[in-house]
Amino acid sequence: MIAVKKIISSLVPGLQKQFENEVYHLMVLNHPNIVRFVGYCYEIQNACIEYNGKYVFAEMAERLLCLEYLPNGSLDKYLTDESSGLDWSTRYNIIEGICHGLYHLHEKLDKPIIHLDLKPANILLDDGMVPKLTDFGLSRLLDQQQTICTLSHDGTLGYMPPELFHGGTITPKSDIFSLGVIIVEVVTGDKPDITGKSSDEIIELTLKKWRNVLERSTGHGSLEMDCEQIKRCIQVGLICVNHDRKRRPSIMKVINMLQGSESIDCDIRNEET
Incomplete structure (x- = not known):
């Protein structure tokens, strides 16, 4: 069983940098008092969405972090x-x-x-x-x-x-x-x-x-x-x-x-x- 952290919006300033930071750091960390990194998913798709009364194609990023599941929460x-x-x-x-x-x-x-x-x-x-x-x-x-x-x-x-x-x-x-x-x-x-x-x-x-x-x-x-x-x-x-x-x-x-x-x-x- 794993926990999945989903980055849900591409509109937040600095979000991409924060996602990259977390992946880079988790990949090199291995310690019993640091959450264990399992993997990630990063995919960009073109989606047709309504914008100002018109339909346009926009890039939508899906960012997922897979981490060890810790049952007792925070x-x-x-x-x-x-x-x-x-x-x-x-x-x-x-x-x-x-x-x-x-x-x-x-x-x-x-x-x-x-x-x-x-x-x-x-x-x-x-x-x-x-x-x-x-x-x-x-x-x-x-x-x-x-x-x-x-x-x-x-x-x-x-x-x-x-x-x-x-x-x-x-x-x-x-x-x-x-x-x-x-x-x-x-x-x-x-x-x-x-x-x-x-x-x-x-x-x-x-x-x-x-x-x-x-x-x-x-x-x-x-x-x-x-x-x-x-x-x-x-x-x-x-x-x-x-x-x-x-x-x-x-x-x-x-x-x-x-x-x-x-x-x-x-x-x-x-x-x-």
Whole structure:
């Protein structure tokens, strides 16, 4: 069984480029946390259609992407307690899987790929709740300078880094901002609202909520270990959403901090000065 993504309109500006981008990138990607590419269909036909009261022949493009079928759909349907009630272990494994997929894009290819549209709707889940990154239509290959300048504001508000609105320079740290938003969202079960709150307040509120959940469901056996892991995830998420991209960590540092093999920077505050 496969999933078919159909590009339904030829009138959207840049659609052909996005389709080509997705095919090119998916063909070279092979990782357990990235959706598997099966194939594509691209065909142009001349169709007789009515235009301004007359019938004319026009080129109609059919664009199809064939991808592995992931039965649990996208992550955005599983975040809130009301919709899924995912336990902490599942949520942590999802965070780790997303990070490993992003690490493959940034560090393991001859030319690193910046995803540029990381969000829960573009993270699919298999039958074991393993996350897989998808939708590479906006992705860019990095040049040797590791930076790209763009005037495009394509992407999703709330997950786009601020530098795309001010000068348009994108680097791997652009994806790190989006990752930080996702980490906070997966941990808290809600769209992050960090305005007007200190990092200490966010951590305290999140820990209080999870402590109550864990005490009811798992007893006290691994309570403190889980709470420490939750605290670490929130701290890393807040570091990633720093408005100054130079202060965001690399994806390798993110993974090390999440796993506890590297100390978390002392200053995790992200309040604007």
